[in-house]
Amino acid sequence: MSSIPTIEFGVPGDKITVPRIGLGAMTLTGGYGSFDIVESAAILNRAIDIGCTFWDTADSYGFGANEKLLGSVLKQRSENVFVATKFGLIMENPGPDFDGDFSKVFKGVGGSPEYVRKQFEKSIQSLG
Numbered sequence: 073m074s075s076i077p078t079i080e081f082g083v084p085g086d087k088i089t090v091p092r093i094g095l096g097a098m099t100l101t102g103g104y105g106s107f108d109i110v111e112s113a114a115i116l117n118r119a120i121d122i123g124c125t126f127w128d129t130a131d132s133y134g135f136g137a138n139e140k141l142l143g144s145v146l147k148q149r150s151e152n153v154f155v156a157t158k159f160g161l162i163m164e165n166p167g168p169d170f171d172g173d174f175s176k177v178f179k180g181v182g183g184s185p186e187y188v189r190k191q192f193e194k195s196i197q198s199l200g
Contacts, residue, residue, distance in 0.1 A: 076123045090154045094126035095119050101134025101141055105172075109141065116145040125151060130158040131195055135165040139198035147200050155199060159191035 076091040098104075100112035119125070129138045139157060146153055162179040170177070182191070 088154065090126040091124055093124060094128055094156075095124050097127055097129045097138055097142060098133045101138040103133055112141055113145055116142065117149070120145075120149055120151050120153065125153045126156070127153060128156050128158075130161075131191055131198075132159070132161045132163055135163065136194075136198060139195055143198050143200035157195050157199070159188070159195065162187075 076093050078089045079092050080087050080089050082088055095116075097116075099107065100115060101107055101109075116127075119127070127142060129142055131139060133139070134141070142155060146155075160181055160183060162182050163174070163177045164179055166177050182188075
């Protein structure tokens with residue numbers, strides 16, 4: 073049983089309960105430097121174990137690798153996890169030699185209906 077306080081969102085008849093404290097997943101795939109994918113998966117699994125089941129990610133974290141990591145863990149666990157993901161930053165994946173300078177890969181902001189649909193479908197696929 074979780075000791076993390078929860079909050080309800082929604083309207084009568086259609087509510088969801090989530091922990092008040094969530095896990096920001098950006099650093100699990102190198103948001104600020106190097107990372108270990110095995111350790112990152114272990115962190116996500118431990119978060120589920122202690123009831124931290126409200127996770128925040130974005131399609132730009134790890135250039136898509138973050139959503140895929142969360143999806144791989146979620147496929148192995150049957151617990152309910154609420155995932156909030158974001159999109160809108162258009163970036164070019166620089167490959168393995170990325171030096172951390174986002175000004176080199178940032179291409180703009182997307183918000184058109186077509187872009188939103190494309191990114192939503194991509195996120196659903198990545199998260200599984």
